[in-house]
Amino acid sequence: MLTTLARAATRRPLTVIALWVLFLLLGFGLGTGVFNRLTDNVADVPGTESEAAAQYLDRADPSGESITGVVEGTAVSDPALRAQVERAVADVRSIDGVAAVPDPYATRGLTAEDGRALIIPVAIEGGLDGGDEEDAVDAAAERIRQIDAPEVHVSGGSLLGTQIAERAQEDVRNAELISLPVVLALLLVVFGGLRAAALPLVIAVSGIAGAFLGLFLFSEVTDISVYAIQVTTMLGLGLAVDYALLMVVRFREERRGTEDVARAVERTVAAAGRTVLFSGLTVAVSLTGLLVFPSVFLRSMGLAVAAVVVVDMLAALTLLPALLARFGGKIAPAKVRPEGEEGRVFARLARFSARRRVAVVATVVPVLLVLALPVTGITINLGDAKQLPASTEARQLYDTMNAHFPPGTGVSPISVVMKPGTDSATVERIRALSPTAESHALPGGATVLRVQPPGSVDGAEATALVQRIRDVRGDEPVEVAGPAARLVDFREMLAERAPWAAVTVLVGIFALLFAFTGSLLIPLRTILTTLLSLGAALGAVVWVFQDGHLAGLLGGEGLGALSLTAPPLIVAIAFGLAMDYELFILARMREARELTGDDREAVVTGLRRSGRVVTCAALLLAVVFGAFMTGGFAPILQIGLGLTLAVLIDATIVRMLLVPATMALLGRRAWWAPKPLRRAHDRFGLHEEAPAPVPTGARSSSR
Structure with missing residues (x-):
């Protein structure tokens, strides 16, 4: 298959390039329409009690969206301000689709005790179609913003989702503007020439187009989270640079042995292309773990990110060879260095780790375990507007309410649905848990009890209250809905499905690594060392963003918990990225072993020839992830830091020290497999071409 792709690229490069140009136009034309389809609902899990109760309430007591306006910065008793607010309230009430707007001066709790702020809640009618509801929300928000006061903020409901989506789009644009020039500058340093440096960026742009188009297509059949834009774009950009870097470096090496550009391209695809293929499959398999969860958010993220990985892989295996076939003749071959000069720093690291293998393992493993310790105290929550940057309107509204109103103001209530047949004693026990709860009858004989949770919507008090209600109800037909209930159900879903x-x-990764190496012990060693680096990275994220250490340096703050989106995405994506670098190194080790038969020297040679690529790839990925962290959105900060640390720890401490040390400990046994499996691998496994020999006296070309 790879030979066919390589020949198609070298024989018809312009056709291949034209097809990819068409794909880019689709991605940046049609694909960017996904920005209008994003949702901020990530905690919904089909089949859970909270979801069933919410659907029951929607049928029995349909209600529309609600938004909230806050006026701050001057005495709310000022006659001029009061007149403006009353006119605004009257105007909003007259808007088609608005159900109710209470008078903030006549309704208890809507005017701050310090007299410096007031709340204007707006309820939208239920049953409106999407366009009418959006028009009503926009008109109401715009009228409230016309109030002449020092600070006027409006958010909540669908408006909050729109504000987050706009922020996501802005963050992606800014991240691309920051990362692409920096990546290009680093690639110029690596390759020493603009042509070679530009090729990975072309593949990266293809990855971004694939991210947008993939998300748009998935939005036709499922909800797409606002987080998907940043996550898929950062991963698509980063992996594209990774794969292109590997391929271009290999092409320049192959050019040392031949003047025939087409032949160099074919050998590049036959060798490095196979590594890219297995790497892409490995990352995609790592993301299949997200499909095990019934959460629509996690499943859609898994599918979308896997699709982006596949696009990057295909671009590296088709578009890049076509570009090399068309323009590669002007790219200088890699320099021929004196014996022992190429990659000597990495060779020294490998030899040091092999000689001091016990000391290296005994030092590195405990350090990584200590870094991973905070993971034992990890907790997740839904998050609120506090996760947004301080410059966003939703965050400013949140801060204003916290500054002027009692804790819990504006927090969504816990909804307890008591269906017909519920024992009266059970009803009274549930009411006793919150004496201030309000109830009203539903059609069909059911009753809904609205309980205002103490503290935040997803704090420990709110989730504990949900658990107490469920304990009290026993086997009665009582269901609990609301954000706190969704969080409880989401946590239970994660605990149940995570194993x-x-x-x-792990089974999928083990099978792919066996197909790549023909060994049973190398996949096991790879998985264990990768879990160490992953645990260390996730532990650092918990220490920073949950516990609040040094979070301010990254533009965030300690939130007491991680966003429920962060841990599963960090684990799935970082595991796949770690496999990337492992495959880069193993491919070179395997080549050297097949050429020389020397197991120990193969480890040194493998690291010598791959260390520079792995280090550069990790640095470039860190730049990409770091650029996305400039937006200040807490979930993206958490994901970005987790992936950055996972990549850097894995590409340095693990791959440069722990891998050669553990390979030396295993010795020849590292490549062992039972005879039946060995025969199966010989027949069906991966078999790369040996590297082209460098002719004696081959000319040295400058970069």
Whole structure:
């Protein structure tokens, strides 16, 4: 298959390039329409009690969206301000689709005790179609913003989702503007020439187009989270640079042995292309673990990110060879260095780690375990507007309410649905848990009890209250809905499905690594060392963003918990990225071993020839992830830091020290497999071409 792709690229490069140009136009034309389809609902899990109760309430007591306006900065008793607010309230009430707007001066709790702020809640009618509801929300928000006061902020409901989506789009644009020039500058340093440096960026742009188009297509059949834009774009950009870097470096090496550009391209695809293929499959398999979870958000993220990985892989295997075939003749071959000069720093690291293998393992493993310790105290929550940057309107509204109103103001209530047949004693026990709860009858004989949770919407008090209600109800037909209930159900879903997700991923990764190496012990060693680096990275994220250490340096703050989106995405994506670098190194080790038969020297040679690529790739990925962290959105900060640390720890401490040390400990046994499996691998496994020999006296070309 790879030979066919390589020949198609070298024989018809312009056709291949034209097809990819068409794909880019689709991605940046049609694909960017996904920005209008994003949702901020990530905690919904089909089949859970909270979801069933919410659907029951929607049928029995349909209600529309609600938004909230806050006026701050002057005495709300000022006659001029009061007149403006009353006119605004009257105007909003007259807007088609608005159900109710209470008078903030006549309704208890809507005017701050310090007299410096007031709240204007707006309820939208239920049953409106999407366009009418959006028009009503926009008109109401615009009228409230016309109030002449020092600070007027409007957010909540669908408006909050729109504000977050706009922020996501802005963050992606800024991240691209920051990362692409920096990546290009680093690639110029690596390759020493603009042509070679520009090729990875072309593949990266293809990855971004693939991210947009993939998300748009998935939005036709499922909800797409606002987080998907940043996550898929950062990963698509980063992996594209990774794969292109590997391929271009290999092409320049192959050019040392031949003047025939087409032949160099074919050998590049036959060798490095196979590594890219297995790397892409490995990352995609790592993301299949997200499909095990019934969460629509996690499943859609898994599918979307896997699709982007596949696009990057295909671009590296088709578009890049076509570009090399068309323009590669002007790219200088890699320099021929004196014996022992190429990659000597990495060779020294490998030899040091092999000689001091016990000391290296005994030092590195405990350090990584200590870094991973905070993971034992990890907790997740839904998050609120506090996760947004301080410059966003939703965050400013949140800060204003916290500054002027009692804790819990504006927090969504816990909804307890008591269906017909519920024992009266059970009803009274549930009411006793919150004496201030309000109830009203539903059609069909059911009753809904609205309980205002103490503290935040997803704090420990709110989730504990949900658990107490569920304990009290026993076997009665009582269901609990609301954000706190959704969080409880989401946590239970993660705990229940996480082991199955782990087994799915580990079995798939083990099988792919066996197909790549023909060994049973190398896949096991790879998985264990990768879990160490992953644990260390996730532990650092918990220490920073949950516990609040040094979070301010990254533009964030300690939130007491991680966003429920961050841990599963960090684990799935970082595991796949770590496999990337492992495959880069193993491919070179395997080549050297097949050429020389010397197991120990193969480890040194493998690291010598791959260390520079792995280090550069990790640095470039860190730049990409770092650029996305400039937006200040807490979930993206958490994901970005987790992936950055996972990549850097894995590409340095693990791959440069722990891998050669553990390979030296295993010795020849590292490549062992039972005879039946060995025969199966010989027949069906990966078999790369040996590297082209460099002719004696081959000319040295400058970069």
